[in-house]
Amino acid sequence: MQQNCDRQVGSALTETIILSIAMVPLFFAIPMIGKLADIRQTGEQAARYGSWEATVNTRGSGAATIERTEERFFKSQNSAIASIAQDLPEHSLWGNDRAQSTGYRGDTDVRIDLDASAARAWQYDFTGQPAGAIIGEQAGRVGKLLDGIGSNDWSIESNALVRSGVEIEVKANNWLREDACSASQNAGCLSVSSVIMADSWGAGSESQAKNRVKSLVPASALEPVGDMMAIVGEFPIFKEMKGLKGALGHVDMGVLPDYAKGE
Template identity: 25%
Template sequence: MNGIKPLPINKSTHNQYGQAMTEFVVSVGFIFLVLFIVVPTFGKILDIKFTNQQAARYVAWERTVWLQDMNAWGGNANTGDFDISSNEFESVAIRSNSALSNSVSNRFFNGQGQAVIKPISSSDADGASGDVSSLWTYTQSKQSMFQSVEVMDTEEQDTPAISYDVLRVLETGLKTITGPINTLLGAVGADNDDLMMLDYNFQGYYSPTVRTSLNTGNAKGGGNGKWDRNDGDWGGGIEDAIFQNWDGRFTANSAILADGWNAQSVGYYQDRADNFVPSTVFDNDLFDVVKTAASLLEGGPDNSAIYKLDFGEMGVEPMPGEDGAPLDVTCDDGHCYYDE
């Protein structure tokens, strides 16, 4: 063989080939586990978390257009100024906490996420209805991830600000001064208990909390628990490993200062204007007697300018008009009127 010796066969090389193949299969298995199970699951969880945050913002915003049910919780200091009736533009927009909670469920969780967009209606406040998003399901069990949503801490609170504390002190001082005056005016027929009162809503602060809970039991997929194994194969409980150190709840807080002017009645605007324009103070029988007596110095009521002084409530109605143009104005002896 011309002195050439064959190379010895290295058995360890063949063993390494088998080991590398095993490592490759295991590595690919874990990669596919992440791609097909873990990533979709986390994506769905993050979507529910985002929805929970949006729901918390919605609850806070709703209190700028719906006041709380005053009959249910006693109302605040301004309750007596609200004019609640069946007349158009004279009613107060009220929604209870339970109705608001139902609205959150219907507009963010129940009946949402489907191919057909669920329209918003007044029935949303009646009770939660409809299936939750079909996207919110566990990858393995195909069961729903969503369990429930809670709306908490919805009560109106005192506004946490130094300026409001100053206003409270100022209002207390004004009440001390105007109290005896209102008593005397009431004796002669005047009626304005809130004369010169600031009439601010010192509350109007809301900081609601929305908590969404996941159904952690459905993550087991019918198995016994995390990484459930059956005869050496992966079972149905891979996703529930996420909840070993987490209770599956999302909590989102929001806050808003809502005086609620846009939700209050025309009567309330009327009352606020009347507090600072003391015209109603002189709208009583005693002042009518004084006007009549003073008119005698000018030749009697028919010839007296003093007698023609007229006091009453401040008008807060929009400028009257017709076909989009304001009505003409006619003036007579210093009094001007719209031609209606």
């Protein structure tokens, strides 16, 4: 009976030693997995930021956006956001200029190759979507046609589907080997994209919306005539004509549907 107990104790100790040899290194991999997940999430945020910038910047001004994207997402996350270029240290969690770790921590340390990584410039790729390209082209033609009516301003962008993204290269370590996807002999290449409609064809201001509506009302072409007749209304005998000022083609921007009116 005593001999069986001794065998069980020895067996449990052996299993513990073998399990420890296999599991202890995995504990050092947990920070590596966490850093890789953080890099992925940061890449998604950077891609969304780049796409959003296309909604507030004119086409062809993407160079500054690329610089800001690299500064705000791949440099020190504790730095204040500024409107001018800054010489910032790299990211404190997976930047390349951190102190070199040793032992298992050094074997699993994750760093990105910032020189090989980059934010992508805006790509206007409506043409890659056949249905969207056709709709965009037709809307652009209609907008140009309506632009010639009075003081109207449609300003419709026929190709406004913008794709932005980042390319991130993770350096190799003892656990992450070099991959053929990288020309810089890094361990992996992470590509993240975001797509947004930069111009939703909505009016940029109340006056633009008003002018757009007026261009769809034929009577608005007679507005100058009505204004001239209103001048004649200054004479008492024609006072009824005063009401013609701005009446032809008038657009009431204060009208709301019943469900939008206050109680």
